[in-house]
Amino acid sequence: MDKLKMHSPDLTAANIARIRDLFPGCVTEARGEDGEVKLAVDFDLLRQELSASLVEGPQERYHLDWPGKREALLTANAPIAKTLRPSRDESVDFDTTKNLFIEGDNLDALKLLQETYLGKVKMIYIDPPYNTGNDFIYEDNFAENADEYLRRSNQVDAEGNRMVANTAANGRLHSDWLSMMYSRLRLARNLLADDGVFLASIDDSEASTLKQILDEVFGEQNFIDTITVEMSTTSGPKTVNAQQGTIVKNAEFIHIYRKSEEFDKKPHRPLLDGIDSFDTHYSIWLHEDGSLGSLADVMLSNEAVGAEIRRFDLIERNRFSIKSIDKLIAVSDKAKSFIESNLERIARIDRPPISASGRSTRVGHYETFEADRRTYLLTTLENGALQALMPLSLNYRMSDDYKPRFGRTVIRGDLWKGFHQDMGNVAKEGEIAFSNGKKPVRLIKQLILWANNSENGTIVDFFAGSGTTAHAVMQANAEDGANRRFVVVQIGEKPEPKSDAAKAGFATIADVSKERIRRAGKKIAANLANGSVDTGFRVLKVETSNMADVFYSPDATTQDDLLAAIDNIKPDRTPEDLLFQVMLDWGVDLALPIEKKTIAGKEVFFVDTDALAACFDADGGIDDAFIMALAKTKPLRAVFRDAGFKNDAAKINAEQIFKQLSPGTDVKTL
Structure with missing residues (x-):
């Protein structure tokens, strides 16, 4: 039964593995300074593989360098x-x-x-x-x-x-x-x-x-x-x-x-950025019959809005000016509501699409034109120039500015x-x-x-x-x-x-x-x-490992040390401490729900129902009956402490029982 490594990934080893996948012949075994034989990159062979693209030695190159970069x-x-x-x-x-x-x-x-x-x-x-x-x-x-x-x-x-x-x-x-x-x-x-x-x-x-x-x-x-x-x-x-x-x-x-x-x-x-004032270029009213009118005239003729215009004395020479809309919406909720409910009817002049070149419409009217996967509204001015009409709905919405406000917005x-x-x-x-x-x-x-x-x-x-x-x-x-x-x-x-x-x-x-x-x-x-x-x-x-030093350097540990730390785990660490290090080691989401259950008298952690089952009992009581009961829950992963097994035979049997009852379970110890 394999042990969990209980330390973060060795990214250098991972990089060597990637090079081996691309250039198998460039990765070999070599003895390091510590005397251990490990996988290593043969840079001479790698240079040959990449000879046309290598930049070596004192040649000029574009890069950022500083003292300590290699060590970092x-x-x-x-x-x-x-x-x-x-x-x-x-x-x-x-x-x-x-x-x-x-x-x-x-x-x-x-x-x-x-x-x-x-x-x-x-x-x-x-x-x-x-x-x-x-x-x-x-x-x-x-x-x-x-x-x-x-x-x-x-x-x-x-x-x-x-x-x-x-x-x-x-x-x-x-x-x-x-x-x-x-x-x-x-x-x-x-x-x-x-x-x-x-x-x-x-x-x-x-x-x-x-x-x-x-x-x-x-x-x-x-x-x-x-x-x-x-x-x-x-x-x-x-x-x-x-x-x-x-x-x-x-x-x-x-x-x-x-x-x-x-x-x-x-x-x-x-x-979006909010604009404090109403853009008075939006002064055109689009009538349903295709004719064009004045937004200011339509607002004045509207019974509710017209009453507000008169109430706040915003009429000059029997007319309501588009320049006074800011003053009106600042004091009139009815005027705000009118604008918001007619965004498709309020428009301004804009440049027409290139694809509309050569078209014309009746002066004072608009027509729809489909191009570039959108619908344009086209009109012809008195001087014969073709123009597009941009409805206010395209850029009038609540802004995400510091104080969201009623008004036009622009894309930031x-x-x-x-x-x-x-x-x-x-x-x-x-x-x-x-x-x-x-x-x-x-x-x-x-x-x-x-x-x-x-x-x-x-x-x-x-x-x-x-x-x-x-x-x-x-x-x-x-x-x-x-x-x-x-x-x-x-x-x-x-x-x-x-x-x-x-x-x-x-x-x-x-x-x-x-x-x-x-x-x-x-x-x-x-x-x-x-x-x-x-x-x-x-x-x-972030803390030092839950595992005692003997776990990471067993070869350098004396027999007395092994007897003193037979389960390899520091005495001040709880089962939940161990659970999270196991989750880290296995790459299990650290935010998954955790549930504790009792199975055959043993406390078992279940992570996300079946993502991981962990029993950290160290009393030497894990036997075949418990393993059979746990294996029937069919977790994706299962982990135990070495000290938890009744004897070596129970540990060997555990792996075989899982293979029979839950062959998809990855079983490990710590």
């Missing part, structure tokens, strides 16, 4: 012997939620998620440290090979990877930041589905270098756009600097990359104006004060609505901060009834002593984020008119 790549690929331990007390709706909050180093978290979420994530958004010279970044250890890293990862405590200041005085200011980002971005790309998308906020401190490493990780051909977001105006203290000739900062940026061209094959929601491009309004209220969002880079919910929500084309996908943020992404996912679901899930990661770093978070009594930034999600979830649920929204989350914490 090695660290990204190296496996770790860590796990995610559940924390029910800090969770909300632990047994039913599909959302995850992971507390710990995001490099470790991304490695641990490789099996479970490989190619399954629809969207990743991050708001990393901007590297302004005042930021904290992760202190990663690059000075070891994969085997040393794996062994160390099972020994250090939670403070082994900590945040350190990356000041402007640091001679490696850019290199350290790039190394930190590079390893994490490579792991993040693995998680994206083929139709997934990656978005990263940044300011001008590292905007250009971030784009270069994103070009390398995702491929330059997968760059979609860089959005410029107006985050402030030139007012207050900035005005003084501007008056002295300084160009003040008003914008931040969001780089967007797709995983592949599959992203473009899905429809994406248009982004890559210049996102007006978010400075949100920044004035961002401190209040989620009812948690957090001033260090907190992003507006509306900003992240609009990115989600545009990018998350399935409306039911998983959204990941591995620089969670105050939890805005989780908040935005719940808010978006509440508004459109979708079932998106979030997986957010935040290290338990201590807040600055004088920060809002510290003054509020929060011990870590992770605690800030969890509490913000709790409060936001309660508010969203309370304001929900219909249906329900998943506002819960499972808290999982």
